[in-house]
Amino acid sequence: MRLLNRSAGRLTRGRRGPLAGLVVLLLGLLMTGGLYSAFAPSQQAAADQASADEELVAQGRELFLVGCAFCHGKNGEGIETSDGQQLGPVLVGVGAAAVDFQVGTGRMPLAAPGQQGPAKKQAYSDEEREALAAYVASLGPGPAIPSEEDWSLDGLTEEEQEEAVVRGGQIFLTNCTACHNFAGSGGAMPEGGYAPNVRETEEEYVYEALLTGPGQMPSFSDGNLSQTEKRDVIAYLNSIDETPDYGGFSLGSLGPVVDGAVTWIVGIGVLVGFAVWIAAHTTRTDRKKKGQVTT
């Protein structure tokens, strides 16, 4: 016991020594450092991620310089023509969602200059599209590519889903039909432009189009139409896709012009055909009855 006391006394004896503070500090630092290195994520992994992003952006930049810079400028700053028109708009701040939409639906790169780039087969691979999106997103903050959770109705009860569809229908009829037509079949815009058929457009692209407002379309940002409301619109579009054509062939759902054409071509055409047929088949006074002798 004495021995113990002695050794303790020896230890505590130095606690007020001039080096005591330094020793405690060193011990504290060592412990903090040790604990940190034990629990903190690996520095290496973070560095790897950053370099991968950089690589993707760099890869995207390579593609951009080849395929997009001619119109959009080497840094996405846009190019103005001498008469004040735009060869290609500024891409700073349009976000990854815009690239995903434009490239994913094949609208970009343009095959030819014109009023509006038509949707066509995607020119890039999915990885290349991702790289382009990463590069454009790196130019300035903008909407990111939405994920399926943004528009999926999963997790809602059946009743909530039905309500979402009804709500989406009203949002659609209020905001979209003026250009895209009541059934989403599309409509004409000035100078040869057109609002495309949205029933043939994938959910992801409908969402991105709402988010970014491509071409003449206004952008329905989250402040305008919330994520839930955009989701409801997509739910409504899906629901009218799933409902059968109750009235028979829908004739493209283009409205009364097509109905008028059917009236004249099918309706009047068939009925006049029948009139000709009836008039051509008349009583034949010269037909001989069986066994009757001609007089």
Place this chain on the structure above:
Amino acid sequence: MSTTESNGTGGSVASQVASTNGTKASSAKKGSPVGKAATWADERLGLATAAKKNLRKVFPDHWSFMLGEIALWSFVVLLVTGVFLTLWYRPSMAEVTYTGAYDQMRGLHVSEAFASTLDLSFDVRGGLLMRQMHHWAAMLFIAAMMVHLLRVYFTGAFRKPRELNWVIGCLLLLLGTLEGFTGYSLPDDMLSGTGIRAADGFVKSIPVVGTYVSFFLFGGEFPGDSIIPRLYTIHVLLIPGLLLGLIAAHMLLLVYHKHTQWPGPGRTEENVVGYPMLPVYAAKAGGFFFIVFGVTALLGGLFTLNPVWAYGPYDPSKVTAGSQPDWYMGWPDGALRIFPGPPLEYSFFGVTLSLNVFLPIIVLPGLMFTILLLLPFIESWITKDKRDHHLLERPRDAPGRTATMVALMTFYGLMWMAGGNDILAIVFDLSINQITYFLRVAVILGPILAFIITRRWCISLQRKDNEDLLHGYETGIIMRSAQGGFSERHEPLPLDKAYALTQRDPDQPVALERATDENGVPSPTTRSGRIRHRLSSYLHGGGIATPTREELEEAHAHAAHEHELEPAHDGASDRSLTARGENTPH
């Protein structure tokens, strides 16, 4: 006018009067139940007297005479399906919560009219079929009236004594269009609401009284809550009543005037050659009703028309691309779409005068309708022709008349295109602006070009008829002469065809009246006479007269002589070649 009605069946009747040569007097047979019933009815209603005449009434046979029937029968379909619809439709703008079968609208606050239309479509058995049949029949009704109108005009069937029936027909067309518009507005869906909204704008564009008329119609500011009940009364009571009355008058006049007929052997201005009402026409017309009904049912069952569930309930904040009226209102809509806007809208003393709306949508249709109404009177004024006409003219035989209608049709068609300019733009990948610019010019130049081309075309066809009459028709038989030359053999037209072709009036312009009489006193009618002469020489000049009897006889004699010189023609010789590679016996 006599009703001598012959169709060649008389020959064998005489031999069938007495079927037995028995020696005992015949006794009356016990009457059949049908016969008894007929006697019972006849004794009380006097049917036999009316039937005796009318059942034997003769109608001439031609497919184009059945076009009006399409309109009549689709009107019957409209009445039948319309009654069905009234049993469920509720003409009210009161707000209700939709609780029916259509998922995408359930729980919405909609008008009773819209809710009951959805119920008709989804909850009433057969309701959607009836709705669509009703709508298709309406579209066909007006289309058939127009086709019928064209037939009547192109064949000259509107001439004296039938001018008033033409006027009644035009009124039917106008009322049918209004009836269609009121029906289009009843479901209170987005499209019909847009239509009412547009109509409100049209009314308001009328100078001075427009606003008052609009407030009167809507019972206040648009939309109010009385327009649908009001349109309903007009749609199911007022206009159908007028339509029924006018259709009855139209048909009574048809019976009174007797039907027109094509020229041909034995057909004169004094008779009607054709088949009797019973059994032939009763069967044909009755059968045609079922065909019209069947076609309407097929259209209603197979093709969606006015999918109100997709349009959704009307609310003034909503509109859809491709908002068009039904086809018969398409041409005024087109006029509105292409009419230049900015220089024609004035604003002064706080009052707006929208001539850019008023002219194309109120004035123009009124003007066109007046022209349509007056066509028979204009023509008889120009031609001074006050005779009765019961024989029809082929369109080519009246080039000025035919060209006039083709010009009007061209105008109508181009306006129609303008009404669907947005659909044309997306379907054919065009610019809607350029369609508009093109049509602004085309609606003026198109009818003029159409008039000139049609008139020349008709005259050329007259020449061709004369050619056929004088030199025979082309048989397609190629003859080789002894010298080795080839020629096509012509044969004289069949006699009845030749008869039909020569039986027409020469289309000559009205001669200019003398400006002064022999004493040098100016004629009081000189001015109108000059106008008439000028119009007439443009409308009727240039026509070809039918060959005279002498010309025909001479041509036939010449042809007969020529044939004598063609020994190969008999077919016996191996030197004759025919187009079909066979020897045709003559």
